Amino acid sequence: MDTTLIKNAKLVATGEVADVEIRDGVITAVGGSLPVAEGATVVDAEGGLLMPGLFDMNVHLREPGREDKESITTGSAAALHGGVTGMLAMPNTDPPIDTGGMVQSVKDLAARKSSVDLLTAGTLTKGREGKEMSAIAAMAAEGVRMLTDDPSPLEDAQLLRRCMEYAREFGVRVTSHCSTPALVKDGAMNEGPVAYSLGLPGMPALAEELCVFRDIELARMTGCKLHIQHVSTARSVQLIRRAKSEGLDVTCEASLHHMIFTDEAVIGYGTCYKVDPPLRSESDRAALVAAVVDGTIDVIVSDHAPHTDFEKTVDFSSAPFGVSALDWVLPVVNDRLVESGAMGWDVILRAYVQKPREILGLEVPAIEVGQRANLVWFDPNADQHVTRDGFRSLGLNSPFVGETLRGQVRGVWLDSRYTAF
Numbered sequence: 001m002d003t004t005l006i007k008n009a010k011l012v013a014t015g016e017v018a019d020v021e022i023r024d025g026v027i028t029a030v031g032g033s034l035p036v037a038e039g040a041t042v043v044d045a046e047g048g049l050l051m052p053g054l055f056d057m058n059v060h061l062r063e064p065g066r067e068d069k070e071s072i073t074t075g076s077a078a079a080l081h082g083g084v085t086g087m088l089a090m091p092n093t094d095p096p097i098d099t100g101g102m103v104q105s106v107k108d109l110a111a112r113k114s115s116v117d118l119l120t121a122g123t124l125t126k127g128r129e130g131k132e133m134s135a136i137a138a139m140a141a142e143g144v145r146m147l148t149d150d151p152s153p154l155e156d157a158q159l160l161r162r163c164m165e166y167a168r169e170f171g172v173r174v175t176s177h178c179s180t181p182a183l184v185k186d187g188a189m190n191e192g193p194v195a196y197s198l199g200l201p202g203m204p205a206l207a208e209e210l211c212v213f214r215d216i217e218l219a220r221m222t223g224c225k226l227h228i229q230h231v232s233t234a235r236s237v238q239l240i241r242r243a244k245s246e247g248l249d250v251t252c253e254a255s256l257h258h259m260i261f262t263d264e265a266v267i268g269y270g271t272c273y274k275v276d277p278p279l280r281s282e283s284d285r286a287a288l289v290a291a292v293v294d295g296t297i298d299v300i301v302s303d304h305a306p307h308t309d310f311e312k313t314v315d316f317s318s319a320p321f322g323v324s325a326l327d328w329v330l331p332v333v334n335d336r337l338v339e340s341g342a343m344g345w346d347v348i349l350r351a352y353v354q355k356p357r358e359i360l361g362l363e364v365p366a367i368e369v370g371q372r373a374n375l376v377w378f379d380p381n382a383d384q385h386v387t388r389d390g391f392r393s394l395g396l397n398s399p400f401v402g403e404t405l406r407g408q409v410r411g412v413w414l415d416s417r418y419t420a421f
Helices: 072-081 100-113 136-141 157-169 193-198 205-222 234-245 256-260 263-268 282-294 326-338 345-360
Strands: 003-011 017-023 026-031 041-044 049-052 054-059 084-089 117-120 173-176 226-228 250-255 299-301 374-385 404-414 417-420
Touching: 003 374, 049 345, 054 072, 054 250, 054 299, 054 326, 054 345, 072 084, 072 100, 072 326, 072 404, 084 345, 100 117, 100 136, 136 157, 157 173, 157 205, 173 205, 193 263, 205 226, 205 234, 234 250, 234 282, 250 256, 250 282, 256 282, 256 299, 256 326, 282 345, 299 345, 326 345, 326 374, 326 404
Parallel strands: 003 041, 003 049, 054 084, 084 117, 173 226, 226 250, 250 299
Antiparallel strands: 003 017, 017 026, 049 374, 374 404, 404 417
């Protein structure tokens, strides 16, 4: 029997310091001064935090098709390094995940290559082309729980209506990257004074907000479950808050970078700050943080979108959108959100552990006897300098390269496997 005793860990959920015993991937005891079983491996957490693993429901793993940017192997290794033990991969691979067979292929790849629990979303439309509905029934039969054409919006409202009606029959949640292409066009950053001063084409907040309004009204009309991805504006939050108050089954998420940075970060033309939706104003950023705290925004995500150096080392307007984020999730959460006083660990547990799994119909891990081992040991007081050599991800396009973050993942237990850092 494989036995591990974690000693002197501060349980984030309760604040108590306790020992945790794991046998063959299952938690068998939680308490103070637990005895050491014969042959057990002892890990002294030295007062560090112990919490269930995070679940990131918006990541781009690039496999199949663009393994030069990321693979399931490297992406899942980056996730563990960041304290993430479960992920929902977006379907914008090459080819896109738009059939039951493609879903099964990704499940097979994940079983062989992933270090974490990995699910995949399916596309709304064939080839993500916005012209014809994907094989929703076949994907639902393979366990798909979310449908999205992310990172593209579905412009055709009538087609989206049909997708919603069909998804409703299978209990699948439609997931929207909200934007209005006619307003965005070749925009590169948030429309406003900073864009004007830099001479960069803008992406107006209204482009997102119009689409949020449309998709909420279509969800109301069809009775479909709706999830709004990477909300970035205060008015989008207001629209979602109203929809929730009216009893609609609408959930949403905010990306870490939208809660940390504003469009002023783009002043140096750093392409690691080029994201879609773009970094917005300070008032928008503050509204997102407040909405996560009060529960209007259900979920925090990384929106991990790795790119090659070749793609990102160009002028700002030509660079692709996206940041590489998985490697540093928990340190960033601790350094920029918890240590700053923006939110407490109770909010993090709700928005990054509990709610994403509940939305997807998954079991929520807990540090309790009889529960599967799904634990992260995190030292909130350790400083680590982010260097390019420290990434497990193939994507190095992170705004945190060269910075020092407060906090470090020391180890992760997932079933019977322990990964130390």
